[in-house]
Amino acid sequence: MRALVEQSNAVNKWLERFGVRFGVYKGGVFHEQLFPFDPLPRVISSEDWEFIETGLVQRVRALNLFLTDIYNEKQIIKDGIIPEEFIYSSKGYLPQCEGIIPPQKVYIHIAGIDLVQAKDRSWIVLEDNLRIPSGASYPIIARTITRKVSPHTFEQAKIAENRNYIELLRKTMDHVNIDKGLSVILTPGRYNSAFFEHSFLAEKTGATLAFPGDLVVENDHVYYKGLFNARARVGVIYRRVSDEFLDPLVFDKSSLLGVPNLMRAYAKGNVAVMNALGNGIADDKGLCYFVPKMVEYYLKETPLLQNAPTYLPYFPDDRKYVLENIQKLVIKDVAEAGGYGVMFGRDMNAEELSRIKQLIETEPRRWIAQEVIDFIDLEVLEDAEIVYRKADLRAFVLCGEEVKVWQSGLTRFAREEGSFVVNSSQGGGFKDTWIEK
């Protein structure tokens, strides 16, 4: 590991040459910045990993069954496990997806589950990302580069290979591909925060990188329009465009990023879309509270992974607790993502506190509150010195024929001491994640 530290400048130079970047909008202006990399890997023991792996597979299986249920029978509402209001008033629930069964019944092809390790060493889920989780490309590249600058380190360390993500992704796409059509990765384009990743994954998997306008829907089938209008029928679209922009004839009509009438081809089962449309209902922050209940309900199993203790102001008892204890809680706006809309009670002044309390009383369904998890600090190298920073782990779960957890993940750390905000869009950095064999 010392070799990695010594080579850290070389690693960062290579990352820059590879163009490992992350786009951020600040004040409405697009900036692309390097994604800061720390050469010290996070190491997860094989025992810890086995537990995480089993827990994640269980969680994602339950979430997939929940999506099948919620867009069809809605038994979980009828049985009183989840109040209907949490479904019907969620922006993530898309009535347009009612009754559509995606190919192979897979809704969640790629899940990015954010976990933290608490000071008592237990692993806790912070949130599920079931729409278009990004970040898998960074550890692959980091590993490729660190192996290059310090091959010796990897001869000694017994750690799981992580460059097989590409194969897992490819298998996930092939599993749902309709009639062996073309596989495409649909990117919103150059100015998306994760454009680097879209092009990287397309190159590595051999899928075609498609921009809006490259895909047309004709006779309820999707075609890729190549040069000179040659056409190829598309069997699977790994889309990196959000639901609301995906089909301007069904959702946001001003969207230029989508594929008009894609919904019709999808509803007829002529193309697979991954992740499925409508997944936003399952990773709505307000629904997170119910995920362990889904595990019990659909799988009749005891949930292995726990959420951070969460309170829903929707329930009067929880609301009372939240209002009384707001100073020690973290408050999240259920409609926001990427670290936006997250407020720590202890950081707010009296005026801000009374404002948020009022919002919680008037719009209880819009907020969740969680206990602040005091998660562990990891060693981070800063100007040749070791400092300690909060970090989380985004684990990737892929559902092909089997549900598999990628033996790596994106470890993100906060740049400021004591800060809990690790999101890349908020300036956080990343590390490689080593799973011990």
Place this chain on the structure above:
Amino acid sequence: MKYVRYHYKTKVTFSNVIRSHFFLLRCTPQNYDFQQVISEKCSVYPQENLCIDNDSFGNIVHSGYIENLHDYFEFETFGEVKLSPSYAIKEELNRLFLYPSLYTCPDDNISGLLSAASLNESDSIDSKVIKLSNVLYGLLEYSSNATNTTTTASEALKLGKGVCQDFAHLMIALCHCAGIAARYVAGFMEGEGYTHAWVEYYATSCWKAVDPTHNCLIETGYVKLSHGRDFNDCSIERGVFSGIVNQTLEVQLTVEMNDCQ
């Protein structure tokens, strides 16, 4: 029973040529308890292959794609329908229609109207609905230029003006405030030169209808094309294309109704 013959035609003329034109139409009636379709036909020009499907609300949708350059777009739908003397659709309630959507989200002004309607616990759902419609009718003036297709219920109420779409959105919002399930309906009615919008509300075990623009409960004389949460779910035509043009719209609708056996 009423026998209805309808003919609806829309022509959009573009000031210059356009291409890559995708469209989605919801302009075809289907059978409901109160409505029996005898014949129907939908066509578009320049002629293109039309795909037919049902959307998730069960409405009939036609979709298509015109790739080559064209400077007009026309769609035409005509047919014959029989209507029962009473407008009712018996079906299980989809509880989604108890919740607001983007267009029908109530604000304080809207929920404040509830007290003006002075609903009583003992009122039947029909009489609650007509009371709400009365309140709304007194506050919203029919005006064809005040609002557009993006106006929400709360914006229309602030303006105090609107068209059938705005009346329908506000009526849905009011029904929701009163705990009554309600949904948006697009279709045709006798004597109007344009398409119309009204509201279905759920009374015990079936959907009945109210026309807030005319402030009356609906018995018959309305041909239903589609339903959904709001205007967005029921747009008669949606399209996107490539080209920088001005558009001119011509709409023709004739609806003839006769009593029959």
